[in-house]
Amino acid sequence: MATSRKNSITDTKKSQKQKSERKEKCGKCNNLVLEDHKGIECEICEKWFHAECEDLESAEYEVLSRHTKGFLHWYCHICNDETSKLMKTVYAMQEKQFKTEMELHKISKDTSDKFTRVEDDLLTIKKELSQMNQKLEATSKTEKDIETQIESKLGSVAADVEQLNKAVDSAKLLAAEEQDKENRRCNVILYRVPESSQTAAEERAVDDKRFCTQLLTRLNMGLTDEDIKKVVRLGKKGQATEPRPLLLQFGSRLAKNYTMESLYKIPHMESKFKNVIVAHDMTKKERDDCKELVQEAKQKTLDDRSGEWVFVVRGPPGQMRIIQKRRNH
Numbered sequence: 001m002a003t004s005r006k007n008s009i010t011d012t013k014k015s016q017k018q019k020s021e022r023k024e025k026c027g028k029c030n031n032l033v034l035e036d037h038k039g040i041e042c043e044i045c046e047k048w049f050h051a052e053c054e055d056l057e058s059a060e061y062e063v064l065s066r067h068t069k070g071f072l073h074w075y076c077h078i079c080n081d082e083t084s085k086l087m088k089t090v091y092a093m094q095e096k097q098f099k100t101e102m103e104l105h106k107i108s109k110d111t112s113d114k115f116t117r118v119e120d121d122l123l124t125i126k127k128e129l130s131q132m133n134q135k136l137e138a139t140s141k142t143e144k145d146i147e148t149q150i151e152s153k154l155g156s157v158a159a160d161v162e163q164l165n166k167a168v169d170s171a172k173l174l175a176a177e178e179q180d181k182e183n184r185r186c187n188v189i190l191y192r193v194p195e196s197s198q199t200a201a202e203e204r205a206v207d208d209k210r211f212c213t214q215l216l217t218r219l220n221m222g223l224t225d226e227d228i229k230k231v232v233r234l235g236k237k238g239q240a241t242e243p244r245p246l247l248l249q250f251g252s253r254l255a256k257n258y259t260m261e262s263l264y265k266i267p268h269m270e271s272k273f274k275n276v277i278v279a280h281d282m283t284k285k286e287r288d289d290c291k292e293l294v295q296e297a298k299q300k301t302l303d304d305r306s307g308e309w310v311f312v313v314r315g316p317p318g319q320m321r322i323i324q325k326r327r328n329h
Ligand SMILES: [Zn+2]
Pocket: 026, 027, 028, 029, 030, 031, 049, 050, 053
């Protein structure tokens, strides 16, 4: 007659075994619930109860003990109270869960919205960055243009400076040339004056000066050793087989001019002097100009078909020119 509500469908064998060996005490009155009592087991606390201790009426007990399909349940008073409390808690929890889910949904939606906004912001920032880059590129182009302009300006300034430097250099050269010419105006160069056999340089210098004085005397223009300022051999001794040129510096241009005007006398002098050649002391430029003129004069002589004329270079440095002479037969 007793009924076990627990595992009423799934484990009937176990339930029957429990029936035969059951010596359970009533959860309410604490007396044994025997086989011939109307006993019932609570599905939750698994305690056994006398039907009358739980105020179960006979008809209710009959229905419960016959039912095996599992959709009728019985809980003792205590468990019933607890269950209703539990159900309330469960409902409260479900409510809470629902709210939480709603909130989560809202948060998720908000987050999604925010994310969309952030994406939009990022797009805007990207656009702005691209615009800034374009502006920067434009700016750097302008800067490059300015740099190029400055460079070309600097280049032309440098060219101007270079030109100026060249002008200054050529002016300096001209001035140096003028100074050189001026210095050489009182000089003559004597070629083929035999070198002195003295060993001491001072004695050789004395011999050279003596030679010059004697030559001036022989020219018979009234010049003395007092008109001689300086006599110097040009070049290092012992290098050439021929006598080195001798530079004779006069004290005045007048003395030099007298000398140059009386050179025609030299070929008629004694052997010591007659091979001596006296020339102007020229600057390098004057020498080059002279060489050119001499070349030109030679060509003119060659070109003369009549055979009557020779062309020679005459005049002091700076005033040198080609003159035409009748050939001596
Ligand atoms: Zn009881």
